[in-house]
Amino acid sequence: MQYLSHSFFADADASYDSADYVLFGVPYDGTTTYLAGTREGPDAIRRVTRTFETYIPDVDIDLTDIQFADLGNIEPESQPEMVVSQVEDVTRDLVADGKIPILLGGEHSVTAGAIRAIAPECYVVCDAHLDLREEYGGSPYNHACVTRRVADLGTKHIVIIGARSGTREEYEYARSLHLYTAEDVRARGIAEIIEEVLEIIRGKRTYLSIDADAIDCCLTPGLGTPEPFGITPYDIREVVRKIGPQSCAFDYVEVCPIDAGQTAAVAGKLIREFIACHWKENRMH
Ligand code: MN
Numbered sequence: 001m002q003y004l005s006h007s008f009f010a011d012a013d014a015s016y017d018s019a020d021y022v023l024f025g026v027p028y029d030g031t032t033t034y035l036a037g038t039r040e041g042p043d044a045i046r047r048v049t050r051t052f053e054t055y056i057p058d059v060d061i062d063l064t065d066i067q068f069a070d071l072g073n074i075e076p077e078s079q080p081e082m083v084v085s086q087v088e089d090v091t092r093d094l095v096a097d098g099k100i101p102i103l104l105g106g107e108h109s110v111t112a113g114a115i116r117a118i119a120p121e122c123y124v125v126c127d128a129h130l131d132l133r134e135e136y137g138g139s140p141y142n143h144a145c146v147t148r149r150v151a152d153l154g155t156k157h158i159v160i161i162g163a164r165s166g167t168r169e170e171y172e173y174a175r176s177l178h179l180y181t182a183e184d185v186r187a188r189g190i191a192e193i194i195e196e197v198l199e200i201i202r203g204k205r206t207y208l209s210i211d212a213d214a215i216d217c218c219l220t221p222g223l224g225t226p227e228p229f230g231i232t233p234y235d236i237r238e239v240v241r242k243i244g245p246q247s248c249a250f251d252y253v254e255v256c257p258i259d260a261g262q263t264a265a266v267a268g269k270l271i272r273e274f275i276a277c278h279w280k281e282n283r284m285h
């Protein structure tokens with residue numbers, strides 16, 4: 001695997017061997033249907049992290065105490081199924097080396113590769129879209145199909161939080177999953193929903209995926225497929241803080257930096273929250 005030299009995620013200065021967490025970027029937007037640009041997502045996220053303090057007061061953790069590394073970006077092939085294989089290979093290597101993988105998208109289709117490598121029992125995703133199409137634009141690997149692919153790979157428990165867009169068929173399929181719509185989050189509050197999700201995933205290998213468009217596009221407009229009436233950065237932060245520590249891998253996808261930088265800023269902050277909260281609960285002795 002060839003890595004390109006890019007700017008690196010702030011404070012990711014551990015060596016690979018000593019790192020507990022390893023980030024890598026997948027600058028791919030080959031199946032994007034509306035606004036292109038998520039290929040710029042990984043580096044936009046990295047750049048903004050340079051402005052953040054290493055100390056995270058709410059969890060009382062300083063990131064300088066945590067060993068994490070950034071591999072840079074993979075050089076994606078053109079076809080989505082090939083990119084999925086590339087992501088699978090990298091993720092498999094990281095897991096074999098005992099690392100917690102953190103993937104920066106890129107479009108959501110890349111998540112399927114990480115799921116192939118990890119084969120989790122549970123998949124928790126925050127997304128405006130159900131992503132449950134059988135195929136889209138002629139490809140089953142389109143970003144609009146990723147949650148369906150995750151289901152096809154045998155993932156037993158699928159939890160979708162923040163959805164508000166899908167076809168009638170996708171909504172019918174979603175009845176066999178755990179669906180918490182954006183409206184559910186608004187009506188019930190994220191805390192109550194997270195308690196239910198923690199019951200579902202308790203003791204099971206869980207993968208956490210954040211599609212940036214789960215957040216209302218009026219708050220973070222740097223998105224390839226913007227949807228209004230979404231959940232908030234606070235809601236996602238609660239998910240990252242509570243579900244993150246129970247997860248064995250994490251991705252943050254679909255940041256399309258065509259805004260003033262707020263979408264990448266939220267992503268960068270939440271990736272740092274994931275590392276801090278996961279380490280506090282699992283690695284700190
Ligand atoms: Mn998605």
Ligand code: MN
Pocket residue numbers: 127128129211213214225254
């Ligand atoms: Mn989406």
